[in-house]
Amino acid sequence: MIRPATVHDVPRIAQIINSHAELGKMLFKSYAQLYANLRDFAIFQSTEPEGRSEIHGCVALTIIWADLAEIRSLAVDEQHRGGGIGSQLVQWTVQEARRLQIRRLMALTYEQRFFEKLGFQVVPKETLPLKVWSDCINCPKNQSCDEIAVVRTLDDVPVIQAPKAIPTPSGVAIPVLDWADDD
Numbered sequence: 001m002i003r004p005a006t007v008h009d010v011p012r013i014a015q016i017i018n019s020h021a022e023l024g025k026m027l028f029k030s031y032a033q034l035y036a037n038l039r040d041f042a043i044f045q046s047t048e049p050e051g052r053s054e055i056h057g058c059v060a061l062t063i064i065w066a067d068l069a070e071i072r073s074l075a076v077d078e079q080h081r082g083g084g085i086g087s088q089l090v091q092w093t094v095q096e097a098r099r100l101q102i103r104r105l106m107a108l109t110y111e112q113r114f115f116e117k118l119g120f121q122v123v124p125k126e127t128l129p130l131k132v133w134s135d136c137i138n139c140p141k142n143q144s145c146d147e148i149a150v151v152r153t154l155d156d157v158p159v160i161q162a163p164k165a166i167p168t169p170s171g172v173a174i175p176v177l178d179w180a181d182d183d
C-alpha cells in the first residue's frame with residue numbers, strides 16, 4: 001500500500017534514505033529536512049500476515065514550477081528490490097502530478113534503465129530550469145555530479161499558460177553541469 005507519509009514515518013524514511021546516501025547514491029536527509037518537506041512524501045507499507053506493517057520504500061514529489069515537478073528521495077530497502085515497489089512509488093508521483101495538473105516530471109538519477117522503463121527520457125541537464133539545482137549546494141558531489149536528468153511528459157495534462165521558469169543560463173558554471181569552456 002502506498003500512502004502519504006506522517007511524522008511517525010520519519011525515522012524509517014531517514015533510515016532508508018541515509019543507508020543509500022552512505023553508498024553515495026542519494027542525498028542525506030536530516031530529520032529537520034524530512035519534517036519540513038513531509039507533505040511531499042509518500043511511503044510504501046506492507047502488511048505482514050501477523051498484522052504488523054513495515055515501510056519498505058519512500059518517494060517525494062517536489063513542485064519546481066507550474067509545469068515541472070521533481071521526483072526526489074526515491075528508495076526501496078535492499079531486501080525488497082525488484083518486486084515492483086519502486087515502480088509503484090513512481091506511479092504515485094505520476095498520479096500526484098496529474099492531481100496537481102503538473103505536466104512534466106523529472107528526476108536526477110543514476111538509475112537510467114529503471115526510469116526509461118517507466119516512460120522517462122534522458123534530457124540534457126541544461127534544458128531544466130535553474131531552480132532545479134537549488135539542492136545541489138547540500139550535495140558532497142556538487143563539483144563532480146554524474147547523475148543524469150530524466151523527464152516524462154504527461155500528455156493528458158493540459159499545457160499551462162504561465163510565466164516561464166528562469167532557464168539555466170548557458171555558459172555559466174553551475175556545479176552540477178559541465179564547467180563552461182573558456183573560448
Ligand SMILES: CC(C)(COP(=O)(O)OP(=O)(O)OC[C@H]1O[C@@H](n2cnc3c(N)ncnc32)[C@H](O)[C@@H]1OP(=O)(O)O)[C@@H](O)C(=O)NCCC(=O)NCCS
Binds near residue numbers: 020084
Ligand atoms: C531504483 C529503485 C528505486 C528501484 O526500485 P525497485 O523496487 O527495485 O524497482 P522495480 O522492482 O519496480 O523495477 C521496475 C523495473 O525496473 C528494473 N530495474 C530496477 N532497477 C534497475 C536498475 N538499477 N537497472 C536496470 N533496471 C532496473 C526492474 O528489473 C524492473 O524491470 P521489469 O519491469 O522488466 O521487471 C531501487 O533500486 C533503489 O532504491 N535504488 C537505490 C536508490 C536510488 O538509486 N534511487 C533513485 C534516486 S532518483
